[in-house]
Amino acid sequence: MKKSTMTLLSALLVAPMMTFAGSMMSEAPDNAEVYFVQPTDGATVGQTIKVVFGLRNMGVAPAGVDKKNTGHHHLLIDTDVPADLSKPLPATDKIKHFGGGQTETEIELAPGTHTLQLLLGNHAHVPHSTPVVSDKITITVK
Numbered sequence: 001m002k003k004s005t006m007t008l009l010s011a012l013l014v015a016p017m018m019t020f021a022g023s024m025m026s027e028a029p030d031n032a033e034v035y036f037v038q039p040t041d042g043a044t045v046g047q048t049i050k051v052v053f054g055l056r057n058m059g060v061a062p063a064g065v066d067k068k069n070t071g072h073h074h075l076l077i078d079t080d081v082p083a084d085l086s087k088p089l090p091a092t093d094k095i096k097h098f099g100g101g102q103t104e105t106e107i108e109l110a111p112g113t114h115t116l117q118l119l120l121g122n123h124a125h126v127p128h129s130t131p132v133v134s135d136k137i138t139i140t141v142k
């Protein structure tokens with residue numbers, strides 16, 4: 001057998017196993033939905049903002065708890081959803097984790113226009129295979 005054929009064969013055998021072992025993603029139901037209860041899109045708010053997270057057709061579980069059809073909230077502030085959703089979400093000033101299973105928070109923002117978006121992550125902070133992400137809302141802080 002030629003070396004190139006062997007390489008191809010081993011790649012074919014190894015690739016599916018690596019995909020399985022390497023993926024930290026969880027499945028989400030098709031009708032899963034994450035949204036802001038408050039604030040609403042276009043709202044004008046003070047500098048201390050109560051944010052309430054809504055989730056339909058899935059449950060909230062703390063980080064570390066691997067239970068089907070659950071996840072925990074991540075609040076994206078003035079940033080886009082990361083391009084690579086196959087990895088755990090970083091924890092930054094712009095990506096806040098609610099790994100305790102919290103469904104609301106209070107944030108402080110400077111006066112001006114800001115965007116907020118919610119993205120659900122699984123037990124390992126990885127977005128689901130079909131990402132459960134809210135609309136991006138814009139608020140004005142006075």
Ligand SMILES: [Cu+2]
Pocket residue numbers: 063072073074089097098099121124125
């Ligand atoms: Cu997280």
